[in-house]
Amino acid sequence: MTRVFISHDMASVALGADDVARDFVDTGCEVVRTGSRGLFSIEPLVEVETAEGRIGYGPVACGDVTRILDGTHPSRLGDVGALPFFAAQQRFTFARCGIVDPLSLADYAAHGGWTGLDIARAAEPQAVVDTVKASGLRGRGGAGFPTGIKWQTVLDAPGAPKYIVCNADEGDSGTFADRMLMEGDPYCLIEGMAIAAHAVGAIHGYIYIRSEYPFAIRTMREAIALSAGRIAPFVLEVRAGAGAYVCGEETALLDSIEGKRGQVRAKPPLPALSGLFGKPTVINNVLSLAAVPFILAEGAETYANVGFGRSRGTMPIQLAGNVKHGGLFEVGFGITLGELVNDIGGGTASGRPVRAVQVGGPLGAYFPPSMFDLPFDYEAFTAAGGLIGHAGITIFDDSVDMAHMARFAMEFCAVESCGKCTPCRIGSTRGVEIMDRIMDARGGISSMQERLAGPLGKALHSRSPDRIDVGIDAQTALLRDLCDTMKYGSLCALGGFTPYPVLSALDHFPEDFGAPAPVVEAAE
Amino acid sequence: MRREEAKTLIDDMVRNEGAGRDRLLPLLHAVQDEAGYIDDALVPAIAAALNLSRADVHGVLTFYHDYRRKPAGRHIVKLCRAESCQARGGAAMEAAAAARLGVAMGETRGDGQVTLEPVYCLGLCAIGPNALVDGRPVARIDAAALDRIAIEVAA
Numbered sequence: 001m002t003r004v005f006i007s008h009d010m011a012s013v014a015l016g017a018d019d020v021a022r023d024f025v026d027t028g029c030e031v032v033r034t035g036s037r038g039l040f041s042i043e044p045l046v047e048v049e050t051a052e053g054r055i056g057y058g059p060v061a062c063g064d065v066t067r068i069l070d071g072t073h074p075s076r077l078g079d080v081g082a083l084p085f086f087a088a089q090q091r092f093t094f095a096r097c098g099i100v101d102p103l104s105l106a107d108y109a110a111h112g113g114w115t116g117l118d119i120a121r122a123a124e125p126q127a128v129v130d131t132v133k134a135s136g137l138r139g140r141g142g143a144g145f146p147t148g149i150k151w152q153t154v155l156d157a158p159g160a161p162k163y164i165v166c167n168a169d170e171g172d173s174g175t176f177a178d179r180m181l182m183e184g185d186p187y188c189l190i191e192g193m194a195i196a197a198h199a200v201g202a203i204h205g206y207i208y209i210r211s212e213y214p215f216a217i218r219t220m221r222e223a224i225a226l227s228a229g230r231i232a233p234f235v236l237e238v239r240a241g242a243g244a245y246v247c248g249e250e251t252a253l254l255d256s257i258e259g260k261r262g263q264v265r266a267k268p269p270l271p272a273l274s275g276l277f278g279k280p281t282v283i284n285n286v287l288s289l290a291a292v293p294f295i296l297a298e299g300a301e302t303y304a305n306v307g308f309g310r311s312r313g314t315m316p317i318q319l320a321g322n323v324k325h326g327g328l329f330e331v332g333f334g335i336t337l338g339e340l341v342n343d344i345g346g347g348t349a350s351g352r353p354v355r356a357v358q359v360g361g362p363l364g365a366y367f368p369p370s371m372f373d374l375p376f377d378y379e380a381f382t383a384a385g386g387l388i389g390h391a392g393i394t395i396f397d398d399s400v401d402m403a404h405m406a407r408f409a410m411e412f413c414a415v416e417s418c419g420k421c422t423p424c425r426i427g428s429t430r431g432v433e434i435m436d437r438i439m440d441a442r443g444g445i446s447s448m449q450e451r452l453a454g455p456l457g458k459a460l461h462s463r464s465p466d467r468i469d470v471g472i473d474a475q476t477a478l479l480r481d482l483c484d485t486m487k488y489g490s491l492c493a494l495g496g497f498t499p500y501p502v503l504s505a506l507d508h509f510p511e512d513f514g515a516p517a518p519v520v521e522a523a524e
Numbered sequence: 525m526r527r528e529e530a531k532t533l534i535d536d537m538v539r540n541e542g543a544g545r546d547r548l549l550p551l552l553h554a555v556q557d558e559a560g561y562i563d564d565a566l567v568p569a570i571a572a573a574l575n576l577s578r579a580d581v582h583g584v585l586t587f588y589h590d591y592r593r594k595p596a597g598r599h600i601v602k603l604c605r606a607e608s609c610q611a612r613g614g615a616a617m618e619a620a621a622a623a624r625l626g627v628a629m630g631e632t633r634g635d636g637q638v639t640l641e642p643v644y645c646l647g648l649c650a651i652g653p654n655a656l657v658d659g660r661p662v663a664r665i666d667a668a669a670l671d672r673i674a675i676e677v678a679a
Contacts, residue, residue, distance in 0.1 A: 011648045014661035040650045173606030176647035211553075211590050212646050214659060242549060242588035245644060259548035259574075261587040277546075319650060321611030326650020349612065358607055362644075394649065396611045405607070412606075412644065418587075 002029045002069065003049040007098065009036030009183050010215040011176070016061065017044040023065045035184015037098035038328035039085050047080060056080035085344065090306060091330050092294045092314045093287060094177075097184035103222055105230070108187045114230065116296030120195040128199040129155055132292060134300035136312030141167055141248075141285030142360065142389040142493070144311075144378040147292075150282060153272040154200040157280035164196045164205035165257070165276055165283040168220075169241050169248040171210060172361025174320040174392030177328055178286035181316075182209070182216035185290075186223035192289035194231040195296060196282050203233055206276070208253050210241040245362075245416040249492045250283045252418060263418045264492040285390070287316060308334030311377045319345040321358075321394035338372030341395055352397035356509065358405075360389025362412050363497035365504035366402065385504060387497070402509035403442070407435035409501040413494060424495025427486045431502065434479045441472045442514030472514040479506065531569050533558055538573045548574055548584055552591055561592040597632045597639035599677035601625065602656040603665075606645040609652035617653045617665050624670045625677065638677040 006012070006021045024031050024046070037045060042058035046068055056077040057068045067073040077083060091097075100107035108114070120128045133148030154162060166189065170178040182189060193205045209217050217240055224236045244262045247253045251265035254276050275281025291313065295303045304312045311333035317340060319326045324346035341347070341357055348354055356366045365386030367374065374384055381388050396405075410431030417424045469475075483499035490496040511517035537551055551570060555562050562585060571581045585591050603621055604614065618629065627633040627640045648654045651663040657673055 010646070010661050011651060011663065014648050014654065014663035015651060043651075170647060171645060173645040174608045174649045175645075176649055179647040212643060212656075239549070240553060241590075242553070243590035243643075244588050256549065257546060259545040259584065261583055263587075321608040321649065321652075323650060362607060392608075392649065394608045394611055400611065405610075408607070408610070416644070 003032060004029050005032045005034050005047040005049070005054065007036040007043065007045060007184075008033035008102075008215075009043075009180060010213070011040055011180075012036050012043045012045070013215070015040070015043050015059070019062045020044045020046060020060055020064075023062055027065050027069070029069075032101050034100065035097045035102050036180055036328075037080055037086065038094065038180060039083070039325060040327050041325045042075075042077060042080075042083075045077075045080070053079060085325060085327070085329070088344070089330050090314050090332055092298075092303065092306075093188070093290050093316055094181065094185070094328065094330050095294075096188065097180060097328075100185065102184055102186055102219055103226060105187070105226060108185075112297060113187055113293075114191060116293035117191050117194050117198075117231075119296050120198050125155055125199050125201060128195065128296070131300045132199070132295060135291075135295040135303040136300075136307065136310070137288065137291055137295065137303070138311065138378065139285060140287035140291070140315070140390065141250075142387065144388070147284060147288050150272055150284070151196065151199050153270070154202075154280045154282045157273050159280050160201075161204060161279055162200055162202040163276040163279055163281040164193050164200070164202045165254065165281055166193055166205065166207040166286055166289055167248065167250060167253055167283055168207050168209040168213075168216070168286050169253055170213070170286070170390065171245040171248045172363075172390050172392055174358065174361055174394035175318050175390040176320070177316040177318055177391070179213050179216050180328055181286055181290050182213070183219050186220050187227055188290045188293055189220070189286055190223060190227055190231060190236060192292040193236065194234050195292050196284070196289060197234040200280070200282055202282070203235060205234065205236045206239055206257055207236065208239045208241060208247070208257060210247075211243055244418075245412075246418045246492075246494055249494065252492070254281070254283070261418070263420045264494075266491060287390075306332035308332070308375055308377045309379055311379070315376065315388070315391050317376065318390075318392045319395070320392055322348045322350055322397050323395045324349050333377050334375050336372060337367065337374045337376065337393075338369070340376070340393060341369075341372065345393075345395065348395060348397040350397045350399075352399065354395055355398040355400055356396045356402065356405075356505075358394040358396070358501060359392070360387045360500075361392050362409060363387070363493055363500055364389045364392075365500045366405065366508060367504070368508045371508075385507075386500060402505040402512040403435065403439050403514075406502045406505040406513075407432060407439065409498055409505075410435060413498040417494060421489070421491040421495060423486045423489035424491070424498075427482055427490075427495065428498065431479070431482055431486075431498070434475050434482065437470045437475045438472055438479070438513055441470060441475065442512075476506070476513060476515070527563075527565065530555060530559060530563075530566050534566075534569055534573050543574050545574060545576065548576070548581070549588075552585060552588075556591060561595050564593060597636050597677075599638045599658055600641065600656075601638060601658075601673060601677065602641045602643040602646075603629075604644070604646055604648075604652060604654045605642045606649075608645070608649035609654055612652040614653040617670070620667065621655075621665075621670055621673075624667075624674050 045058035047054040247262040252262040256262040316330040413428035632639040
C-alpha cells in the first residue's frame with residue numbers, strides 16, 4: 001500500500017487538503033496527516049513515499065490522484081527538503097514540522113524527541129537554567145527578554161506552587177509560527193514546558209491558545225492526553241481564549257486564565273515573582289519554549305553559534321500578506337529584510353512593486369524598500385524605529401494607502417483596548433478621528449464612506465470642525481503629539497506601540513498624508 | 525437549549541471540574557457551544573455556581589469578543605480584517621461579502637440564515653483573504669468563493 005503524506009495544518013485545510021486526502025484514502029492509499037512544511041505556494045502538498053524517499057507534488061487539487069501516483073503530475077517537486085526555500089533554512093525549532101505525524105509518540109521519539117527532557121531531568125535545575133542562559137535565547141514573543149534570566153528569577157523566587165504558562169495567544173496579523181508548531185509538532189512545545197517545569201520547580205502548566213486557532217487547540221489537547229505519562233509529574237492544561245487580542249499581553253493573559261476580564265496589570269510585581277494566582281510564574285511564548293528541547297539536546301553552544309550581535313540562535317520568520325512565496329522561514333538572525341522579502345519571498349503575489357512591509361504585527365513599524373538592508377536583529381530594528389515582534393513580515397504592493405493603514409492601526413487599538421489606561425482607551429479613538437480629518441483634507445479615497453460605515457462614525461462628529469483647525473499641518477502635529485502620549489503613557493504594548501505603525505507610515509510615506517513626498521536621491 | 529438544560533450543564537461542569545473562579549471562561553465557552561449564545565437570564569446561575577457576583581460575570585461576559593448575548597444566525601461567517609488579508613485585497617472582499625450575503629459586517633441577516641462577523645487574524649496570513657465558515661477555514665476568498673459561501677449559508 002502506498003503511503004502518502006498530506007498536511008493537516010489549518011492553512012493547508014483552508015486550501016483544500018482535506019478533499020485531496022479523501023481522494024487518496026478512496027484509492028486505497030495510506031494517508032498520514034502531517035503538519036505543514038511551511039511554504040504555502042505549494043499547498044496542498046502531497047508527498048508520496050517511494051524507494052528514493054518522499055517525492056512531493058504541489059499545489060495539487062482533487063482529481064489529481066492518478067497522475068500523482070504514476071508520477072506524471074506537472075507539479076512534481078521531487079524532494080521537498082531540497083527546494084531552495086527549505087535548503088536555505090536552519091531548522092532548529094521546526095525540524096520535525098511537516099515531516100512527522102504530529103500526534104505519533106513513536107515518530108517524535110524517532111526524530112530526537114524527549115532527548116532534551118531526559119538530559120534536563122538528569123541535571124540539577126540550576127544547570128538547566130545555566131544552559132538556557134548560555135544559549136542566549138531571548139523571548140520570541142516580541143520583547144526579546146533573556147529567557148534564562150526569567151527562569152532564574154522564578155527558580156530563586158520563594159513560594160509554591162510555581163507555574164509554567166505558555167503564551168499561545170498569537171494575535172499579530174502576519175504571524176502563524178506558533179499555530180504551525182502546535183499543529184505540526186505539539187510534543188516539542190510540551191517537552192519545552194516540561195524542561196522549564198524541571199528547571200524552576202513547577203508541577204502545573206497552562207497553554208493559553210486563542211480561540212481563532214481551533215485546530216491548534218484540538219491538537220494540543222490530544223497531544224497532552226497522549227504524553228501525560230511521559231511528562232508526569234508535570235501536568236498540562238489548555239485554556240482557550242475568547243477573542244481578545246490584548247490577552248497576548250502577559251499579565252492580561254494571566255488574568256484571563258484566572259477567569260477575569262483580560263486587563264493588563266501594572267508592573268511591578270513581575271509575573272516571575274507574582275504571576276498566575278499570585279505565584280511565581282514562568283510565562284513564555286510558544287517559540288521560546290519550543291526552542292529549549294534543541295538547546296538541551298544539542299548544547300547551548302550549537303544554538304548560540306548561530307545569530308547576529310546579541311540576537312543568538314534562529315528565528316522562525318513568517319512571510320505574509322501580498323507575497324509570492326509566503327510561509328515559515330527559520331534562519332539565524334542577521335539575514336536582511338530585503339533578502340527575506342525579495343529573494344526568499346519572491347516579491348509580491350500581485351506582481352506589482354513592493355511599497356511597504358510591516359514587521360512585527362499590528363504594533364510593528366512599516367518600512368519602505370529603501371530600508372531593506374536592515375539586518376534581522378532585535379537591536380537593529382529598535383534603532384531603526386521598529387521592532388521584530390513575533391517576526392511576522394506583512395508585505396504590501398504599491399496599491400496600499402498608508403494613511404488608511406495608519407487609521408486601521410488606531411481603529412484596531414480602539415477595538416482591542418482593554419480600557420484600563422486612558423492613553424490607549426481614549427487615545428486610539430481620538431487617533432481614528434485625526435486620521436479621518438487628515439484623509440478628508442488630503443482628498444481621501446472613499447474616506448467618507450469608510451468612516452460612516454465604521455463603528456466610530458458617531459464619535460467623529462463629536463467636535464465641530466469650525467472650532468478646530470482641520471488643516472493637514474495642524475492635524476499632523478496633533479497626531480504626533482497624541483502618539484507621544486500613547487507611547488510613553490500607556491500601560492502595555494497595545495497603546496504603547498500603536499504609534500509605531502502610525503508614525504512610521506507618516507515618516508516614510510508622508511505623501512499619503514497629504515504632505516510632499518520625501519526627496520529621493522537620484523539613482524543616476 | 526432550555527434554561528433547565530443549561531443549568532444542568534453548569535452543575536455538571538462545576539461538579540467535575542471544580543468551582544474555582546478560573547473555571548469561568550471554560551464554563552462560558554461550554555454554555556455558548558451548547559446554546560449558541562449566553563442568555564443574560566443564565567448569568568445569575570453561573571454567578572451562583574462559581575460564587576461570584578452577577579456584575580462580575582457580566583463584566584467578563586461583555587469583555588470578550590467571542591461571547592454572544594443574542595442568538596446568531598444559522599450559519600456564521602467570520603471574515604478576517606487584519607493587515608495581511610488587507611494586503612491581499614481584504615477590504616474589497618469585506619464589502620463584496622456584505623453585498624453578496626446581504627448583511628452588514630457585525631450583523632445577522634433578517635431571515636436569520638447568516639451572521640457576518642469580523643475576526644482579527646486566523647493565522648493563514650500568506651493565503652488571504654481568509655474566512656471561517658461555520659468553523660471551516662477558507663483561504664483566498666474571491667468572488668467565486670463568496671458565491672459558494674452564499675449558497676452554503678442559504679441551506
